[in-house]
Amino acid sequence: MGIDTSCKIGKLQLTTPIIAASGCFGYGTEYSEICDLKAFGAIVTKTITPQPRVGNSTPRIWETPNGGMLNSIGLANVGIDCYIKQKLPELKNYPTKIIVSIAGNTISEYGEMVEKLDASDVWAALEINISCPNVKEGGISFGTNTRMTQDLVKICREKTTRPIIVKLTPMATSLSEIAKVCEDNGADAVSLVNTYVGMAIDIYSLKPRIATITAGYSGPPIKPMALARVWEVVNAVSIPVIGMGGICCGEDAIEFFLAGATAIEIGTMIYVEPNIAKNILNDITHYCTLKNLVSTSQLAGLFLKTREFNTTCTISG
């Protein structure tokens, strides 16, 4: 019997709970030849900004010896006008839903972008990026500040009726509070984590591996930390949580569902294995069969039920 893989994130109905993360699937078309797009319930396109951005100076990426990735791209993107005119139309009638990721320098810029985008019917939901570690303005500073998050979500909410997802940074100390603010101001879901802040030095040349010195850290090594933050947020809000960070196989994805994520996003691993979503989807449905579940959405219940027997053990080390 086939497993029902459909997934509901508020009003957003997806055919699978797997989403391509922003920055890891370009503008949506680049991987279309080598990737089974139907494995993705949705794809989030590269974060766009009010003006085109050329990005940071080079070198911009580095692979850490433990299988992680550092990047400081600096939100290189074509800018919203070009995006609406050239990139979005290419995704019309796509076999997967489109989620648009935006970032602005000021709160009103976010609002203006949503207003412009609302004229297009190609996209299904917004992901508001308040968590990019690689640009000073519009980046992580929004995502670590409850007051700014509140104003930002509010203004976006006023400009569209389509689902709004707010993408959070794991660098925020009061993450639960930030997530709650998103919920209280009309966000339909939150997604996390964006990259951690990381750094690497070439000990021989005494130069930083990345031109901007610090960079965003992603890939398999961040998974346990990301999972813990997702768990934290799941327990703080009642809106759906989209989990990501280091997911590279079915088991990883299942852990996020068990921790309470409604859907997951895959980032860095797409570069490694462009068709990874298909494998992950197969693994998830296989696991559901094993556990006698009829739908992937039942996964969330499994762990939460066992948790009730184990609530005392919270301190470690």
Next chain:
Amino acid sequence: MKNSKIFQEIGMIVDKEELNSTTAIVHVHSPNIAKHSIPGQFVHIRISDTFNPLLRRPFSIQNVIEQDNIELLIRSYGRGSSYLLQKKIGDEVNLLGPLGNGWSVPSRFKTIVGVSGGVGVAPILFLQNHFPENFIHILGAKTVGELPVSRKMIQQYDLKIATEDGSYGFYGNAIDLFLEYIQQLDVHSTFLVTCGPWKMMHELQKIAKNFNLSGAISAEARMGCAVGVCQGCAITLVTPSKLNSCFALCCKDGPIFTLEQINMEVNPFGN
């Protein structure tokens, strides 16, 4: 010479020739990639099913053999390339390709001069296969033991070898040898192609400018996706191109750029 179809293919190593302790020529059976490859393109290889290393590694296509096999030239440099070199005949290789733009030599040029440094010879040999006539190919290496070609290939491609210690061929580096040739060339009908260490290519860019010589380089940068998604492989341009950007993507807009396009003062691996 643009070619856009990309394949993911699990290839199999069908032949391997070790040239020296750090370099080997590897033939990989990968019919789809082989059929669609043009000189100057590369493949992006997932070296291990584990995350050591995580990201794929880019390697130029050196040749297409019997339609179904691609020839790669692999030098062990760090982790990824040395694991790749440990693979044996019969082992599988997870490939993405063919990628990148490929060489483009305007038809008004009657002679091509290739200047390669080390494993930079790979994309230039592929081009030479397509233009066997009037192709002068200069190859530099530190010493004879590090030559990235077999003796047979030296003859077959009539390679002009320069070694820095004089242990084979011309005593000096590839640029010194190139300067010997440039006097005899008609710069208006000659096209320069180069691939090798950044410093060598930078030097050549300056020489070409002085002599009014046109040409192209095959550039290198660290790569994430190799399909134009991650924007990790930026190369700094002399004059802004599309979108007024001062960057181009090595994987998609390149790896081949004209000599005039790139600002070679900025090494993509950091100065």
